[in-house]
Amino acid sequence: MLEVVFLGSGGLGLDVLKQVWSSYRVKAVLTDKKSVSIISFCNEHQIPCFAGNPRGNKTADFVKDIRCDILLSVNYLFVIEKDLIDLPALFAINIHGSLLPKYRGRTPHVWAIINGETVTGVTVHLIDELVDNGKILKQREVSISPDDTGATILEKFSYLYPSMVQEVLTEIAQEKVTLVEQDNAKATYFGKRTPEDGKIEWSWFKERIRNWIRAQAAPYPGAFAFYEGHKVSIHKATFSDMGFAQDIADGTILATDQQTLHVKTPNGVLQLSDIKAENPITFRINGLLK
Incomplete structure (x- = not known):
């Protein structure tokens, strides 16, 4: 044996x-x-x-x-x-x-x-x-x-x-x-990844952002961004056919019901959901994720 x-x-x-x-x-x-x-x-x-x-x-x-x-x-x-x-x-x-x-x-x-x-x-x-x-x-x-x-x-x-x-x-x-x-x-x-490595860059194309989010989704700490100084982790992203103006900044919130966000990227819109924040947040249309 x-x-x-x-x-x-x-x-x-x-x-x-x-x-x-x-x-x-x-x-x-x-x-x-x-x-x-x-x-x-x-x-x-x-x-x-x-x-x-x-x-x-x-x-x-x-x-x-x-x-x-x-x-x-x-x-x-x-x-x-x-x-x-x-x-x-x-x-x-x-x-x-x-x-x-x-x-x-x-x-x-x-x-x-x-x-x-x-x-x-x-x-x-x-x-x-x-x-x-x-x-x-x-x-x-x-x-x-x-x-x-x-x-x-x-x-x-x-x-x-x-x-x-x-x-x-x-x-x-x-x-x-x-x-x-x-x-x-x-x-x-x-190399080794840490939770701090999960920050989303909204200048990326929508495909990369979606892959970034799903790779780190719960139970992992999650990809994250900042909204009005508050850290928010995002655990799900899908492609949206919503239209947008090219002169709007990447990361701009185009629509929200507080449970989901439609966010502009350079080549399309992502619908974000399963969003967790450190503190209670009210998202606004035209607000900016950074």
Whole structure:
């Protein structure tokens, strides 16, 4: 039976941990302090668990006597340093939410929607000391529909992650692994996003603004703008056929019933809804979102 050290965070991390625990021997788990469900699962099943940032050799004592075949990372929040990469006897493996080598880096599914992609995917690959650079063990495509959000793409991923990990571990156990080099000439990289990065620029075309909004829609913090000094987050946008005058400033509110806003962009009108404000706001026709 393969012996696994698991690195993971969040709901997807827990789903895969449960899958791996049901079929293999989980020797230890590394997670973050906010992944309470993973910590609780480890406590319940008496799995040694380290919760926190491992940088600076903080896990040295924790892992020094651990022997494993596989190190498996799923949505792990921290950089995996060389001492952990070198821990397993066979492979150090990560599961990544894009079709590598495209969209290396953080929150790739969000960036894919922002960039108007119609297809993304999931890649299981080896970990090396470069970001999302290792040889590929398995890939699956995932479609991005016009109404998908960052959250709905993660839901699609949630069905793939456990099954793909199970397939890869089975192939490793049966010594039927196929490794494919990534084509670095086709690689793209996108960095970490924070809620502060979500500000809408009304000079963008309507298609980009709509993608920007749906990529970050609830339960994410949301794309945002400012109205009369108040921050408003916007979680849904659809195209409108409302007419407008070209000399009106981009971001101008053309119509509102307070629940929805029709807003001018350089190439058309967007109907905005699911709007949340920090304080009560009354929107006005000809008011300006900035």
